[in-house]
Amino acid sequence: MSKIDPGRYRPKTLAVRAGQVRSAEGEHSELLFATSSYVFRNAAEAAARFSGDQPGNIYSRFTNPTVRVFEERLAAMEGGERCIATASGMSAILSTCMALLKAGDHIVASRSIFGTTVGLLNNVLSKFGLSTTFVDLADYTAWESAIRPETRLLFLETPSNPLTEIADIRRLADLAHARGCLLVVDNCFCTPVLQQPFSLGADLVIHSATKYLDGQGRCIGGAVIGGRERLEDIFAFLRTAGPTMSPFNAWVFLKGLETLPVRMETHCKNAQQVAEWLEGQPRIERVYYPGLNSHPQHELAARQQSGYGGIVSFIVKGGRAAAWRLIDSTQLFSITANLGDTKSTITHPATTTHHRLTDEQRAEAGIVEGLIRLSVGHEDVEDLKADLAAGLSA
Numbered sequence: 001m002s003k004i005d006p007g008r009y010r011p012k013t014l015a016v017r018a019g020q021v022r023s024a025e026g027e028h029s030e031l032l033f034a035t036s037s038y039v040f041r042n043a044a045e046a047a048a049r050f051s052g053d054q055p056g057n058i059y060s061r062f063t064n065p066t067v068r069v070f071e072e073r074l075a076a077m078e079g080g081e082r083c084i085a086t087a088s089g090m091s092a093i094l095s096t097c098m099a100l101l102k103a104g105d106h107i108v109a110s111r112s113i114f115g116t117t118v119g120l121l122n123n124v125l126s127k128f129g130l131s132t133t134f135v136d137l138a139d140y141t142a143w144e145s146a147i148r149p150e151t152r153l154l155f156l157e158t159p160s161n162p163l164t165e166i167a168d169i170r171r172l173a174d175l176a177h178a179r180g181c182l183l184v185v186d187n188c189f190c191t192p193v194l195q196q197p198f199s200l201g202a203d204l205v206i207h208s209a210t211k212y213l214d215g216q217g218r219c220i221g222g223a224v225i226g227g228r229e230r231l232e233d234i235f236a237f238l239r240t241a242g243p244t245m246s247p248f249n250a251w252v253f254l255k256g257l258e259t260l261p262v263r264m265e266t267h268c269k270n271a272q273q274v275a276e277w278l279e280g281q282p283r284i285e286r287v288y289y290p291g292l293n294s295h296p297q298h299e300l301a302a303r304q305q306s307g308y309g310g311i312v313s314f315i316v317k318g319g320r321a322a323a324w325r326l327i328d329s330t331q332l333f334s335i336t337a338n339l340g341d342t343k344s345t346i347t348h349p350a351t352t353t354h355h356r357l358t359d360e361q362r363a364e365a366g367i368v369e370g371l372i373r374l375s376v377g378h379e380d381v382e383d384l385k386a387d388l389a390a391g392l393s394a
């Protein structure tokens with residue numbers, strides 16, 4: 001079977017079919033190439049591979065056929081030229097920065113990004129001469145005035161974690177390009193099923209495959225998608241430094257991509273119902289979900305996304321004590337910081353995903369003590385509401 005032409009097919013077809021090359025065995029499912037290295041027919045062939053005169057595999061730190069199928073499928077789904085799979089979402093961000101930036105360069109990042117990404121920028125990359133200014137995701141003027149002559153990247157997540165703020169990707173891409181910068185979008189919450197940042201002008205898309213792309217909480221992985229030339233630099237970093245995706249994980253993620261469109265439909269449907277129900281509860285101070293009319297950027301989300309996603313956050317009255325009581329009372333929700341799973345999860349961002357931020361950084365990011373984040377999964381939505389109702393009356 002030869003590879004399908006991504007330009008010919010619609011997203012749901014690409015999710016199931018893109019990238020696969022069937023071997024002479026005629027297998028229906030993709031092959032798992034569990035091998036660290038590859039054998040050459042003779043010494044001359046080995047030399048030709050190493051010199052680059054002959055294309056082909058050498059060593060799975062940098063190429064593996066199963067990983068390649070995952071990369072091609074995700075690139076096709078995002079509408080990007082090339083994808084590089086990495087060992088985790090964090091190593092996708094690290095590899096992008098290490099490959100494309102040098103000491104003295106500056107990044108402007110949204111304040112509302114994953115806490116560990118803040119740590120990477122502030123505590124790790126700062127040691128190598130990179131500096132970052134954090135701005136409010138939805139404040140265009142703040143992005144504009146934070147850009148300096150040495151700024152190279154604008155970095156954001158949209159919707160943000162955990163407050164589901166929305167960035168205007170098109171507007172920020174135009175700003176980035178006018179000022180000679182690249183726009184990098186972490187598309188983890190929406191996935192290519194709900195949002196395609198390249199169609200809005202973004203230059204690079206990042207994924208934590210650990211989340212919705214897997215969808216069943218099994219493996220850690222990440223990816224960077226973008227133009228061929230830029231990705232060649234990231235590939236060179238990966239080849240040398242080695243934060244590579246394992247073939248087994250790539251195989252699991254491939255199976256995840258096949259069901260991603262139908263899973264995202266269910267996540268969106270259930271999350272909308274849970275969010276609407278939460279909004280009517282007297283013990284809830286505020287609900288954050290882009291699908292609610294009360295969300296300040298509901299219209300932008302409707303324009304930019306084809307669905308509102310599975311993440312719902314809310315503030316329970318009574319601060320940390322009330323939030324922890326509710327979390328501990330639920331029977332169905334798993335208390336875990338992961339998200340994007342068919343199993344619904346519940347977490348207290350201030351003491352988990354965002355605990356490494358200083359009090360000041362948390363306050364600036366709006367991570368208050370009463371805040372709870374749900375990743376709404378595929379259980380019956382009436383059971384989920386009943387579970388939260390029991391927690392709220394505890």
Ligand SMILES: Cc1ncc(COP(=O)(O)O)c(C=O)c1O
Nearest residue numbers: 088089090114186188208210221
């Ligand atoms: C939006 C976002 N980006 C990146 C990451 C990092 O991904 P990983 O845990 O796969 O390293 C996470 C993890 O939670 C995340 O939520």
